[in-house]
Amino acid sequence: MSNPMSIFDVAGRAMSAQLVRMNTTASNLANAGGVATTQDDAYRSMKPVFRTQYDAASGMATVDVQKVVAAGADPVKRHDPGNPLANADGDVFENAVDETRELVDMMEAARTYQNNVEVMQTAKSLIVDTLKLGR
Amino acid sequence: MADNSLFGVHGAALMVRSKRMGLLASNIANASTPGYQAKDLDFSEALASVERSGVAGAAHAIDDATKYRVPLQASMDGNTVDLSTEQTAFAENAVAYQTTLSFLNGRIGTITRALKGE
Numbered sequence: 001m002s003n004p005m006s007i008f009d010v011a012g013r014a015m016s017a018q019l020v021r022m023n024t025t026a027s028n029l030a031n032a033g034g035v036a037t038t039q040d041d042a043y044r045s046m047k048p049v050f051r052t053q054y055d056a057a058s059g060m061a062t063v064d065v066q067k068v069v070a071a072g073a074d075p076v077k078r079h080d081p082g083n084p085l086a087n088a089d090g091d092v093f094e095n096a097v098d099e100t101r102e103l104v105d106m107m108e109a110a111r112t113y114q115n116n117v118e119v120m121q122t123a124k125s126l127i128v129d130t131l132k133l134g135r
Numbered sequence: 136m137a138d139n140s141l142f143g144v145h146g147a148a149l150m151v152r153s154k155r156m157g158l159l160a161s162n163i164a165n166a167s168t169p170g171y172q173a174k175d176l177d178f179s180e181a182l183a184s185v186e187r188s189g190v191a192g193a194a195h196a197i198d199d200a201t202k203y204r205v206p207l208q209a210s211m212d213g214n215t216v217d218l219s220t221e222q223t224a225f226a227e228n229a230v231a232y233q234t235t236l237s238f239l240n241g242r243i244g245t246i247t248r249a250l251k252g253e
Contacts (some may be wrong), residue, residue: 011163013164014165052165052170058157059154059198060161062164062165112166112167119159122225122226123156130149133239134247
């Protein structure tokens, strides 16, 4: 039989996964517009990879961040000889951050986080009411 | 449950409701996990089989009534969580749980009054 306490695990771990997503989004936005001398030095946006974690005993499933990967387009080469970071050819490499995508991701992460908070609050009040049974 | 006439069906109902709350919470938690398939249980089917099997077979009876949800709209990453459906079901389930608690409280109140001879 399921233990009602583990609902907190489910919602709590989903919240921390969304927080990792929020952190990567913040890093990506912070690095938007930056340039580097070589293609390898340029920043690439980071994305967390979510994975369902099943709990056979209770039949519930929560979510974990399996890893954080560099994703998205290659850095864009731009000719800018006046830039102090320009290489011998006068080119700089612009960080590959899609700001629109990051902002959409941020909104989605915030919404999902909020949903899990709501689940946790509801579960908490129901459990407290169950404990008060007969009083 | 036949072996628990004091609280009638409400003990079993509370158990099925709490199990369903866990399933719906799992669905909401996995709203953005690629490939996750949402599950739900049919309350009346689960309750009927828990009543048949008694407390001992309750976990198995509930597992048997648990099914994958048929998505209203397919998503590209294979995730079948429809947030509005899940949130509605979660809210409905929470209200039903609360209702069962009120029934139980009423039952306990009646018995307490009988014992006190008020």
